[in-house]
Amino acid sequence: MxxxxxxxxxxxxxxxxxxxxxxxxxxxxxxxxxxxxxxxxxxxxxxxxxxxxxxxxxxxxxxxxxxAPFTDKYPELTICVQNLSQRRHGGLIVIQREDSLDGFIQPGIPIGAGLTHSLLESIFYPGNPLHDGAVMIEGNQIVSAANVLPLSDRAVGDKKFGTRHRAALGLSERSDALVLVVSEETGKVSFGFKGNLYPINTGE
CATH class of the missing domain: 1.10.287 (Helix Hairpins)
Incomplete structure (x- = not known):
């Protein structure tokens, strides 16, 4: 790594x-x-x-x-999750790293646009048809939206985890992808990586 x-x-x-x-x-x-x-x-x-x-x-x-080794747009991602957190808008963002994700996700709607926080925030705006799925990022591009991720079996029956968190865990258990997740209930932000969820401070 x-x-x-x-x-x-x-x-x-x-x-x-x-x-x-x-x-x-x-x-x-x-x-x-x-x-x-x-x-x-x-x-x-x-x-x-x-x-x-x-x-x-x-x-x-x-x-x-x-x-850092996989995207130059870390600041854009940071601003996005900060704003989603403050507004209590749920979000699920997959950053592809070395592993291919083919076969792990159900593809959504192609976007093919440069990664900006404003575009990401508009995708996750409540009522947007794409807001419920996951956004796929590769390099500095938003590849697609409304992707469906595999859910973690480990979290079944655990009321602490909503669908977004189970999806973040599920993909991170199967690949080296990093998955950012914002809870619409609490506004808290965490990331899934290698089968674990880690809280992050959106104030930093």
Whole structure:
């Protein structure tokens, strides 16, 4: 995998330092529990929020690393998912990497246009006939829209996952494609890669 555009050292150091802070906070809470009047609930919530922040920082960094060798339009994708998130418009965007996706998806409507955030946002605008399916991106081009992706069997019966999230997982389980997904219920953004979903912070 090509990470030529990624300098891991600063990010790894930052994450190591923040994980150490979480460990230290947990140890302090453990020590404080000897005091019968001590309530740790509030502090545990702060630690949880800190850990989620670490997870998102790492996800944002690796997302860029995974995409950089395959598209120059990462900024356009970032603006798109930020706007979809703010408006609570659902979205499903497949970025093809090395693996061919033939046979994994049910092809949709050809688009054949340059990748811009405004075009992507218009595709996912509620009421647009193409908004329910997945957009396929190859290089710097929007290849097609309204594609149907395979659903993950692993998520069947799990109420935490909607159809878009199951589709992101399903394709990522079968290929090295990266799949961005925006929840229309919560506005939260995540990406599917190699059979896992990772939350990303749209504020960065």
């Amino acid at each position: 090509n990470y030529a555009n990624c300098d891991f050292s600063p990010m790894k150091q930052t994450i190591k330092e923040e994980i150490y802070q979480v460990i230290l906070a947990l140890q302090n809470n453990l020590d404080a529990m000897d005091d019968e009047n001590y309530c740790l609930l509030g502090n545990l919530e702060k630690i949880k929020e800190h850990f989620i922040s670490i997870d998102m920082k790492a996800s944002n960094f690796y997302l860029n690393c995974y995409l």
